[in-house]
Amino acid sequence: RNSRYRQEEFSVCGMVVDVRSTGNGHRMAELEDPTGSVNVLFNKDRPDFAEAERIVPDEVIGVRGSLSNEGNLIFADQIFRPDIPFSHVSYTSERKGAAVLISDIHVGSDTFLEDAWNRFADWLCESEVSYLLVAGDLVDGIGIYPDQDKELVITNIYEQYDMLGKMLAKLPSHIRIILSPGNHDVVRGAEPQPAIPEKFRGSFPDSCIFVENPALINLQGVRFLMYHGRSFDDLISLMPGASYEKACDIIPEMLKRRHLAPCYGRRTPIAADIIDRLIIDPIPEVVHTGHVHIYGISRYRNVLGINSGTWQSQTAFQKQMNIQPTPAIAIALDLKSLQPMVYDFMNGSPAPLVL
Incomplete structure (x- = not known):
């Protein structure tokens, strides 16, 4: 001065x-x-x-x-802002491979779409998919919000994970399944969240890999940054024009700031640590999120942003908030081209949606 x-x-x-x-x-x-x-x-x-x-x-x-x-x-x-350099170029795999991205299964909820999930499982059994990535809220949990027990068909947390494990055990054993937690899962609420504890993994097949939230995953050289997306609640409330319907547009805002949850002390609980594990470094090829139950795809400076929807129909809370979910969506990603394909399992045989 x-x-x-x-x-x-x-x-x-x-x-x-x-x-x-x-x-x-x-x-x-x-x-x-x-x-x-x-x-x-x-x-x-x-x-x-x-x-x-x-x-x-x-x-x-x-x-x-x-x-x-x-x-x-x-x-x-x-x-x-810290931002993604203009010169950033995404890496693509040199060999054939495909990953399917989903989130927010919410096993145990009375709005879990079992029939749609079974169609999805049948499709996976017939596909050439190599990886299945699930970005949090694997089960509906217990005591997450008031009177949640009235909306549960499985009221025991161990039984919820047991059911999910049995569902995943029916999938082909060659598919590597990467599972990260969300705010409904049986881990601390503060981010970063640890992986699902071993005592809840008893019925899960050996093909499952449990990781933290967030987690950086390398699939054939292609880096996926998996983050459940709790900070969407803060960023959408603070940014003019932002909405849950277009939550995928928030992913570029995270990339500009090189941080998954830049706001502290609001709706997103953040654990104090010497190292900030929510910084986006290194730059991934794909940011994979969930939480908002509405699928969407964005691209920002050669980084692909994917929010993968849910396997739960509209909840009472969403109805009250006038949020229309897009359930039973799976997004398949070719690792050689990084071109996404969207599949809808809500009604009948899945057909790719036009992007």
Whole structure:
């Protein structure tokens, strides 16, 4: 804030302490670094104002602009985020292989779609799929929300996992099944979440691999970042124009920030640790999420974002919130081309959907 810097180009990098709209519709953010804090004003008339509108608390940004005469305010000209480099090129497998991406099975719920799952299982038995990735909420859990027991057909947590294990045991043994937890599973709620404990794995076949949430998976050289997606709740509530119907559009926002859950102290519980395990590094080829029960596909700087829907019909809570899920969807990904194909198992024989 020395006077010699005023009216000159000024750059700063820091964590967003707070962000708000001004009375005139501009955007004001307070940035903090180890030396102190400063306010930054983003003018609503600037062409990149949409990026300023999507600034969220606790993300790290860089700003270039000029200081006010008083030296206590920066007028922003540019905003920078960690982001994915323009030069990023995705790796593709040199040999044939296919992965199927699903999430939110919710075994034990009275809205679990058993018939659709059986059609999916039959299809897997006839396919050439090599991998099945499940991004959390394997079962519906116990005591996740008030009066949940009224919506359960399996009220014992061990029996829920036992049922899922028996379902997966019917799939071809050559398919490697990667299972990560979500907020309904029997692990701590705070992220990162550990893998499902061994005492719940008794009925699962040897083809199952249990991983953490999030987890970076390498399939024939193609890296999948599996993350259940609890932070969707925070980011959708904070970003203008964001919605659960288009939750896949939030994945590019995570990639811009190079972080899966940039906001702290809100609906997404985050465990304190010396190392931040929610940073997106290295850059994956695919980010695979769930949680919102609505499938969607996005691409951002050669990174494919896939939200894989659910195997549960509309719940009472979703009906109350007017959320329309897209159940019984599986997304198959060719590892040589990274081209996704969407299959709908809701009614009858599956047919690929046009993207």
